[in-house]
Amino acid sequence: MSDRSSCDQWRLRRQQAWLYPRASTSLCLLQQVICSAKSQPGTCDESSDIRIHFGISDKEKAAMKNRGKHISKALKSLGLNARKVPVVSVLVSGGGLRAAIACQGVLSELSHVGLLDMVTYIAGVSGSTWCMSSLYSQSDGWKDLEKAENELRRRLKEDSWDLSVSEDKLCEAAERDDYSLTDFWSYSVVYYLTKELLDTCLSCASEESEMGTVPYPIFATIDHYLKFGGKEKILNAWFEFTPDWAGYSTLGSSTPGAYVSTTHCGSEFEGGKLIKQKPERDFSYLRGLCGSALADMNTNLITIWDNIWKFIFGSDTQEKMPITDPEGVMKAIKDQLFNLISSFVINGHCSGDSLKNLQCIMTGNKQFSDAETLTEQMMGHLHEASPHQQRQFILDLLEKTFQPYLDKKSSSFSSFVKKTCHCILHWKWGTTNNFLYKYGDSGDKFLTDQKNMYLMDAGLAINSAYPLVLPPVRNTEIILSFDFSEGDPFETIKATEKYCKACCIPFPPVDDFKLDQEAKAPSDFYIFEGENAPVVMHFPLFNKVNCGSEEVIEHRHKTYSTFHFRNYSDTEVSQLLEDSKANVRNNKDRIFMNICKLAEAIS
Template identity: 35%
Template sequence: MSASKLQESSEVRIAHSLHTDEEEFVARRRETVFQSLQKLKIHCSQDAVPNIALLGSGGGQRAMVGLLGSLVQLDKEGLLDCILYLSGVSGSTWCMASLYQEPDWSTKLETVKDKIIERLSGPAVSWGDAFDKLKKYYKKDFFSLTDVWAAMAITEYVKEIDEVTLRDQWDHLSKDPFPIYTVIDTQSKKEKEKGGDKDDPWFEISPVEAGYSLTGAFVETSSFGSKFDRGSKKNPQDEMDMLYLQALCGSALADRSEIFKYLWQKIKDLFKNLTPLIESDTFEEMMKEPKAPPAYKCYQVLIDLVEVNLAVLNGKDYSALVQTIKTTLEELGGGTNHLIIPGEKTLAEKQAANFDVKKFTEHVLKDLSCLFSSDSFDLVWSICKCLTWWIWGRNYNFLHKMKNEAVPAALLEGETRDYEDAGLLLNSPYFSVLRKERNIDLIISLDFSDGDPFKTVNTTQKLCEELKIPFPGVNRARENPKNPEGFYVFKGTNTPTVIHIPLFNVVNCGGNIAAWRNRYATFQGPYNLKMITDLMEVAGKNISDNREKLLEQIQAVIDQKRHEL
């Protein structure tokens, strides 16, 4: 059955072909690429126009600013209009979201760049606005840490609440590269890490559809997150906005422990800012009153519960806080017999006994839910629950109860699926552009990763070998992770050519690579104006220094295509 027939017969599309809207857009974009090559004095017939994909890896704000600097320089060198696809992971998607706010951004990039820099170096989103956005997210069928991360963390970096949707962007997308945002399916990731080979964790989100890249199972992007049953939409949900998408794509900025501490601290800050909203002028004074309203005592239990979690994470004594929680719950009439209370032991003994803070938190939340309820309280209670159970990116499963042998059985079972930052499995969106039907000839990989700058390309080669996907070999003997060169080319037989460009290298950083890496850590506060402009400059040098090499490789893939025609 043709792709168009499949699209007409079901709201879920099971096919490896491209969506017809993407096919039509790419055909128009290839004309732009053709005209760009003519301007660059590269001789090419329209049949031999190369399909070039630009990849932006993860790396938090470093990736966001690095990708912006790279794109600005590509534009200055006359190379930007050679790009057919722009795909990102994690922090690179933050840059993409900012760019695609502007219709035809690639035709006025200098102006768009100035607006983005002004915003990033400007004031933060107010706490009140962030909290109001969080309350909106809480009204959805599923609320997770991704919503918290969007309102409380992403807004700190991008300095805005972007409520535009991908569908909105699609309506004015005409002269820019086709964008693809990438995440992974959490459950499939876990199975893959156990050695499973039948699950597909690679999930892509474009302006037209969202779905599993390798399986070929998609739904209209405007319907992603809605409830489906056997391929039919049963309970429509509002389309996710760009703030949520940036959180979905970019939440792996640090290890789990650091994110845990960060979010518990955010909840603590949330309580501090909620104080004026809780019926009293001075929350602390009311807490001292012997006949304080139960609401205040319930909030105090939550505050103490946050402090317990922070104490455990930081290796501090939490026994007094635990006892206070128990006492307060008893005063409120809660059932505390099941609470796991540590005895009179030293801190070292308590740690050795492995006090289960997760179970303790679950039990306290259960008691509180029976004692008190209000909109703000329920929201904070839900945040604590999501943190305890570590729930990220939960959405309805659009493949639920479908019957199709082409789809891994595990993807058809659950009513929900969880999605998270693809950097947790592979910190570059290779599998979005390695789909056979996209026919990519040249991949330009901009690597903004922390640590080993070759990990993404090495991991991709290994995974492609397992999946029998054409990918060039990587000459590991030439690699020096601590002092990489600024430009690598990997070629193979019947594979796309891969250009790999590490952000910090011996060419643009000289002997100061370590200093640059230390200055731009992944999980740190928002950059100031000087940090932004310095990083954009060093990222831009990777393009300007290698302009002739890029042209050479573009010509090489054209010659190869011409030979194959």
């Protein structure tokens, strides 16, 4: 098969997967794709700066070989002389700051009991990537996980968040042409929650990963266009970041992957060629990219709006605002502006009631005379204004409302506020240059016609990165699934089984009815096994073993809510670490037994 036909096959698979994301379609296409993979493994165009690829990168292959040697030594030190070592993938789910802390506890305990040396991959979603990025950002982050845990507790206890530092990072980010709400989320909300800014990049972990001294990391996101491009959930939406490359992951025998070097992700491409290189985004940005779905749209909107207000007027509006507000005028304006924005973003049109309330509040106040005039004009033309005109009305109103205070700030700060407001009203997240832009002539609007792609929190699809470790190209034989989700502790398992059926990927059978019966008070360990499928060992965070009762489990969920935007006490952090550690400690023998069972011992 020619290089071109191989590329065309890939584009056809992507396009058909969008139009017909069903298991029957995957089965119909299976034989064609296998033939394509066998005839043209690897890259489809050596002159291109991107890769259409069945399998993993050469650097990841080297990392797996070296990691295998490391695991073999670990097994030998425990008395097992293995000819072949199983590929063990640790999955750490999303769950905001709760997940970040619990992930640290799990990794610390895996290290303490000697199991971390047997782990090949660590794949994270959302809040767990906050912990992963902290460890991979330091050259010695994995050498002493107890030290990393103590450092986490210190940061959270001392509240090392600085409003001015956050403001500087946001002003800098707003200078980029791909600035989006992800930047705002990264350098304000995630920084506030984790008390940490990381200016190193994922590619910096490439050398250590390739040496095999640490588990190979996979950071999960999803493509907004593919995820929401049709009525059904899209199978091909997963977009991975590794130290070596980033892109749409290989789905095994059903769809090849499309990748670009991690250092070039975000740079400008056209027709498969790099035309303008841009600096790789740092770990702080990657945290926001992976972990921006802490709540629904309205909760995210409230959080962003409150933070913008804080940046403009200071952390304490009553004390730091340049005007007195004895009657709560600014508070009322803030609330009505939020109602106006929320109505437009969620419902697609302005709220007439909010405009009337704003006009009433602003009437007679010289500070807001221009804003009041504009509000009156908006009310007069609201019913005939298009969504585009209404959006511009709101942007003009925000500018006139904030202008007296922005005049006292720097031009870069004013630009940051205006850009953020623009992103809110377009609800723009994860904007990055599409490396597949104008690649080939398939006409697939979701992949090649868009100059930008929009990456989002993978928790919006499946709150655990099963799709990135299950395809045969990564040969995963054991999955240790540490689930920090809020709500149903088995949702990721059930969703993954459905996903795998649609993608023709082997996965153990799951009894939904039985799991639903145990959801409110789960055990701390479940094992799922099936023919030609990896062994899945699942560990719900809060369970009847480490919590003792359904009442305590419920209390834990309330204490460590995903929508948690206040500081945890040191006691709360310690409890969460202990709960997550207990799940490893109490099941370490079961984990080790299954690893030994799959290892091929030399007789």
